[in-house]
Amino acid sequence: MPRPDRIPPGPGLRRLGVALLCAAALTSVLSACTGAPEAATRQQQPAAAPAVPGAPAAPSVPAKVSYGMPADVSALILPTSGEGTRSTQGLDAFARLAAAWAVHDCARKRGETVPDGPPPMFTRLFSVPDLDYLRAHGFGEAVDVPGAPPRTPSSAQAPAEPGPELRTCLAEGRTAGQELPRVYQALQARWFEELAPLAHDPEVLRAREGFPGCLAAHDVRAEDENAFFALVDARLQAADAQGGRRLGAVYATCMAPVEAVREPLRKQLAERFRAEHRAEIATVVTELPKRVRELEQRYRIRFSVPAL
Structure with missing residues (x-):
């Protein structure tokens, strides 16, 4: 289910979401629809990057990531900067990775073939844009989570409609995919609700005046x-990777003054939010690493975050 931080504020951003994030949205439902490598190679197995809808497939490249959770676990759920959102992306993606392996393991035991589908991917947060990443990679570059099951060689091997056995496996995947979010999702949703009014802050609005x-x-x-995002969407629909990279760099440059205003405001809000939700944050900080370790051991996967 999409969270508030994934919902862009305007119609142009919604169009961008269709072009950029449709595969990522499908991943939350179909991330389990993948095949299987040997356990020893799970952490090194990159999956093919999905194409922009209606465009030729982009070449597959291994994701550039770093492994391990940050020292400040609370920063995973309370990002205040673009760089900080990389860990948040890693947290969400790790849950989808666990779901993918839960379905795979179940299907293999039951002799079922899982339909082909998009691999788990890191999904950017547009409410807290990572300008450094956009400057380096631009728009339209989907980053697969390393360690995902390989995609099914042919979707023709899978039934058009899942039978009872496969439905059981898909249910197992949904359950596994919710183990981690149940720990932090409610608290994180409140944090993004806290950030929403910044869009109307007078200082932020003044900074935005220079954008055009x-x-x-x-x-x-x-x-x-x-x-601007309508233009980005058009470039992606045309499979113009170079144009997407250029527009990403321009966006990073032109939004830098806005982020220079918003980031300190987010940090101020975070101080107050941490004080008001101290007990809830302490529970998440205690439980989250334990759940991550359990899932890493159960599915022989690793927690990773996108890196420049």
Whole structure:
């Protein structure tokens, strides 16, 4: 189920979400629809990157990641900066990775073939944009989570409709995929609700006033952010990877003044939020590492986060 932090604020951003994140959204439902490598190679097995809808498939490249949870576990669920969201992405993706392996292991035991589907992917948070990552990689580059089961060689091997055995496996995947989010999801949802009013903060609105002029200075014809993302969407639909990278760099440059205002405001909010939710945060900080270790051992996977 999409969370508030995944919902872009305007129609242009919604269109971008269709182009950029549709495969990631499907992953939450179909991340289990993958095949199986040997356990010893799970942590090194990159999966093929999904294509932009209607576009030729992009070449598969291994994800650049770092492994292990941060020292400050609470930062996973209370990101205040773009760089900090990489750990948040890793947390969400790890749950999808566990779900994928739960379905795979169940299907193998029952002699079932799982339908082909998109692999678990890291999903960016647009409410807290990672400008450094966008500057380096641009828009449209989907990053697969390492260690996912390989995709089924042919979806023709799987039944059009899952039978009782496969439905049982899919249910196991959904259960496994919720083990981790149940620990932190309610608290994190409240945190993103706390961040939402920043969109209307006077300082933020003043910083945004320079965005159209910055776009024009970089020869990007878009009168506002919605128009900009409509342009991004068009480039991705046309499979224009170079254009997506260029627009990502322009966006990072033009949004830098806005983030320079928003990031300190987020940190101020985080201090108050931590004080108001001290007991809940302490519970998450205690439980989350234990659950991650349990899932790592059960499915022989590793917690990873995207890296530049």
